[in-house]
Amino acid sequence: MPAELVAIAHPETERFPLDEVIYTSPVSGSLLEIQLTGERPGAEALKRLWRERRMSNDPLDRSGVWRYRELLPFWPDFGHVVTLSEGNTPVLEAPHAAAFAGLDTLRFKHQGYNPTGSFKDNGMTCGVAQARALGMTRVACVSTGNTSASMAAYASAGGLQPIIFIPNGNIAYGKLAQALEYGARTLQVEANFDQILALVRELAERLGIYLLNSINPFRIEGQKTIMVEMMDQMDWQAPDWVVLPGGNLGNTAAFGKGLREMLQWGLIDRAPRLAVIQAEGSSPFVDLFQSGGCEFTPNTKPETLATAIKIGDPVSWPKALHEVYGTHGVVERVTEQEIADAKAVIGRCGIGCEPASAASLAGIRKLVAAGVIQPQEQVVGILTGHVLKDPDYVYRYHTGALDDPHGQRLASTFGNRPTVVPHDADAIAALLG
Numbered sequence: 001m002p003a004e005l006v007a008i009a010h011p012e013t014e015r016f017p018l019d020e021v022i023y024t025s026p027v028s029g030s031l032l033e034i035q036l037t038g039e040r041p042g043a044e045a046l047k048r049l050w051r052e053r054r055m056s057n058d059p060l061d062r063s064g065v066w067r068y069r070e071l072l073p074f075w076p077d078f079g080h081v082v083t084l085s086e087g088n089t090p091v092l093e094a095p096h097a098a099a100f101a102g103l104d105t106l107r108f109k110h111q112g113y114n115p116t117g118s119f120k121d122n123g124m125t126c127g128v129a130q131a132r133a134l135g136m137t138r139v140a141c142v143s144t145g146n147t148s149a150s151m152a153a154y155a156s157a158g159g160l161q162p163i164i165f166i167p168n169g170n171i172a173y174g175k176l177a178q179a180l181e182y183g184a185r186t187l188q189v190e191a192n193f194d195q196i197l198a199l200v201r202e203l204a205e206r207l208g209i210y211l212l213n214s215i216n217p218f219r220i221e222g223q224k225t226i227m228v229e230m231m232d233q234m235d236w237q238a239p240d241w242v243v244l245p246g247g248n249l250g251n252t253a254a255f256g257k258g259l260r261e262m263l264q265w266g267l268i269d270r271a272p273r274l275a276v277i278q279a280e281g282s283s284p285f286v287d288l289f290q291s292g293g294c295e296f297t298p299n300t301k302p303e304t305l306a307t308a309i310k311i312g313d314p315v316s317w318p319k320a321l322h323e324v325y326g327t328h329g330v331v332e333r334v335t336e337q338e339i340a341d342a343k344a345v346i347g348r349c350g351i352g353c354e355p356a357s358a359a360s361l362a363g364i365r366k367l368v369a370a371g372v373i374q375p376q377e378q379v380v381g382i383l384t385g386h387v388l389k390d391p392d393y394v395y396r397y398h399t400g401a402l403d404d405p406h407g408q409r410l411a412s413t414f415g416n417r418p419t420v421v422p423h424d425a426d427a428i429a430a431l432l433g
């Protein structure tokens with residue numbers, strides 16, 4: 001057995017085989033985590049092997065997830081894998097964004113370069129591999145959009161039926177369009193993300209459908225490789241900070257696990273601090289952190305235009321809290337205006353991202369201003385989704401027509417309006433000077 005499922009609250013007593021279809025411990029209800037067992041090659045050998053694989057044409061080696069397969073629970077049997085060449089996302093220098101944030105330098109790892117345009121692909125390739133290994137025929141998720149787009153693609157590619165549940169009217173069109181195109185059976189529910197998650201968990205159990213939300217520990221395994229690939233791209237020199245948006249908090253859990261394991265296996269000798277950024281109207285994890293980690297109170301009416309992170313009852317908060325503490329990290333909230341402006345700045349870098357992703361830069365700027373991040377520190381911001389996921393938001397911002405969830409007009413601080421001109425060369429020449 002290459003790995004086991006372990007209850008994070010009772011790791012000694014509640015351990016389960018990988019082929020049990022469970023998402024939380026059937027004994028205590030605790031979240032589950034995969035613990036790898038068995039021998040792996042040493043750190044230097046792994047680093048060499050992973051570099052060599054970048055030159056290979058084997059689809060497993062071309063994948064920015066499966067290239068690191070020695071760290072994944074399927075090892076050494078990869079027969080069920082469905083890969084769309086996920087991962088391989090760049091680390092980009094962004095001097096203009098650095099100046100905006102008050103940093104000397106700033107890099108973004110852009111997960112929007114994934115096949116369906118978000119970091120979900122890193123996790124979904126693993127989740128779908130496990131669904132196939134278990135002999136499941138149908139997979140389901142509730143989603144603010146990106147998980148459903150990704151699950152639809154990987155399930156269809158792997159011959160499984162994708163069934164997605166989405167909060168009616170609350171997901172960006174780019175994401176819904178993808179799910180339809182990739183062939184997902186699509187159910188729009190009149191409820192918010194948190195309410196639908198409870199519903200889908202019940203239906204998955206009742207109908208024998210495999211659940212692929214980030215409560216599924218195999219998703220987390222895939223997403224942890226985002227940190228492994230980042231360290232590989234940075235020649236195993238850890239930055240001081242990794243800053244990412246937080247919604248359901250699966251990614252925070254995954255990044256922390258990836259960093260812990262890399263330390264444990266001697267791949268890195270220090271870990272970056274994690275900074276998790278939430279939108280002000282959907283920030284129960286910030287409240288928890290500020291309460292000293294004692295009291296989690298869900299937000300029953302989450303609000304934000306960054307619909308990807310419009311989540312009031314994040315399922316992975318116990319894991320995420322553990323990982324933030326473990327890296328001496330911080331948690332912060334940013335306003336709708338801060339997100340909108342940071343997003344436009346990322347656009348002006350020629351990079352672009354969707355609204356939730358821009359919480360990273362807005363958060364970095366706030367943490368630099370507060371003296372938590374120092375100007376000379378090495379910072380990597382995670383951009384979680386592609387700019388075209390939510391074109392409506394982009395157009396409204398640039399044309400001064402973007403209202404916050406309470407109907408207040410946001411300033412188009414870095415707006416870039418299109419200009420209507422006559423079909424007349426002289427007039428256009430005069431305009432362009």
Ligand code: F0G
Pocket residue numbers: 118120142143144145146147148214245246247248249250251252308309354356357384385
């Ligand atoms: N950024 C984007 C673009 C997302 O789609 C999500 C989550 C997050 C950040 C937050 O990540 O949940 O791991 O803390 N989207 C999920 C979805 C909830 O359904 O697509 P998290």
